[in-house]
Amino acid sequence: MQTLQDAEGAWVQLQGRWGAAELGQRPMWQQLQRALRSHPANATTGWDLEALQWLDHIGAQLLWRHWQYAWPQRVRLTDAQRTMLARVAALRQEPAPAPAPLCMMDRVNQLGLLVLHALDHFKHLVELVGQLVLDIVRLLRDPRKGPWRDFSGHLYSMGATALPITALVGFLIGVVLAYLMALQLRQFGAEAFIVNILGISLIRELGPLLGAILVAGRSGSAITAQIGVMRVTEELDAMQVMGIRHGFRLVMPRALALALAMPLISLWTTLAALAGGMLAADMTMGISAGYFLQALPDAVEIGNLVLAMAKSVVFGVFIALIGCHWGLRVQPNTQSLGAGTTASVVSSITMVIVVDALFAIAFKDVGF
Numbered sequence: 001m002q003t004l005q006d007a008e009g010a011w012v013q014l015q016g017r018w019g020a021a022e023l024g025q026r027p028m029w030q031q032l033q034r035a036l037r038s039h040p041a042n043a044t045t046g047w048d049l050e051a052l053q054w055l056d057h058i059g060a061q062l063l064w065r066h067w068q069y070a071w072p073q074r075v076r077l078t079d080a081q082r083t084m085l086a087r088v089a090a091l092r093q094e095p096a097p098a099p100a101p102l103c104m105m106d107r108v109n110q111l112g113l114l115v116l117h118a119l120d121h122f123k124h125l126v127e128l129v130g131q132l133v134l135d136i137v138r139l140l141r142d143p144r145k146g147p148w149r150d151f152s153g154h155l156y157s158m159g160a161t162a163l164p165i166t167a168l169v170g171f172l173i174g175v176v177l178a179y180l181m182a183l184q185l186r187q188f189g190a191e192a193f194i195v196n197i198l199g200i201s202l203i204r205e206l207g208p209l210l211g212a213i214l215v216a217g218r219s220g221s222a223i224t225a226q227i228g229v230m231r232v233t234e235e236l237d238a239m240q241v242m243g244i245r246h247g248f249r250l251v252m253p254r255a256l257a258l259a260l261a262m263p264l265i266s267l268w269t270t271l272a273a274l275a276g277g278m279l280a281a282d283m284t285m286g287i288s289a290g291y292f293l294q295a296l297p298d299a300v301e302i303g304n305l306v307l308a309m310a311k312s313v314v315f316g317v318f319i320a321l322i323g324c325h326w327g328l329r330v331q332p333n334t335q336s337l338g339a340g341t342t343a344s345v346v347s348s349i350t351m352v353i354v355v356d357a358l359f360a361i362a363f364k365d366v367g368f
Contacts, residue, residue, distance in 0.1 A: 227327025
């Protein structure tokens with residue numbers, strides 16, 4: 001690259017080979033970058049490309065970028081070079097315009113769309129509940145034709161296999177709660193009341209809530225992924241062509257399995273949490289396991305356990321329905337499958353917390 005002068009003014013003459021093979025070499029690329037920086041594009045400088053031995057798309061893109069995406073006022077080109085540069089100029093993508101600031105009506109419209117979207121999901125969920133009731137009535141009329149094998153398989157995969165992780169989490173939560181309560185109760189000489197606090201909190205609230213959240217993250221996502229894969233592989237369409245109802249063969253077995261498994265998982269989690277709290281209370285405050293077991297029935301009425309089991313049944317049914325809802329709405333692509341699985345877990349956990357709060361308000365006088 002060199003600078004020439006003639007009657008028209010200054011010219012930058014390009015020489016050599018400007019191709020991918022040459023520009024791919026690091027020394028050549030750095031040398032060319034330094035040369036271009038020393039010859040900035042401006043209105044007074046002309047560009048002479050006729051002496052170039054080779055110019056391909058890579059060299060043309062480099063030169064076009066140096067020209068700031070505009071033709072210089074004075075340029076000497078061969079027909080092939082002009083065609084090459086014109087093709088590069090035509091393929092250049094314009095930067096996306098900056099989004100306009102949203103006005104108040106745009107925000108209102110967005111809020112309205114979100115509300116309509118939520119109502120659409122709620123409508124489909126209500127339809128699933130109604131279809132589940134009809135399928136249960138059909139099952140009661142003719143139990144021999146029920147999907148019992150699917151029911152037993154889901155009961156094992158969503159219930160029995162969840163026992164280790166729920167027991168571990170429950171035990172650790174019991175230990176943590178007992179240690180924290182011991183620090184406070186010891187200040188007032190009320191160590192004996194740790195049985196009341198642990199019993200009420202674990203049996204009535206934390207046991208069912210922990211079990212439901214773990215099942216929602218573990219089994220709810222599995223339900224959505226299983227049905228979503230069936231959508232991707234067109235198995236749902238094949239079932240519809242064969243006259244097999246999705247609700248009877250996919251939704252009902254999972255809902256019944258979780259309705260039966262969730263109270264057992266909740267009870268198992270509560271027992272593990274009580275065992276952890278009992279161990280921590282013995283180690284920190286010297287409250288023996290015998291005293292703990294003796295005082296627990298007097299501290300916690302049986303109504304708390306009944307309420308916890310009833311909540312767990314509702315948790316199980318809604319976790320299954322939400323998982324099936326998002327699975328049936330998956331589009332036949334992997335991106336929709338991932339988004340549906342994530343939405344299923346978030347919705348299930350949110351539902352568990354909301355339903356637990358409603359139960360706490362509605363039955364605040366039960367068990368006291």
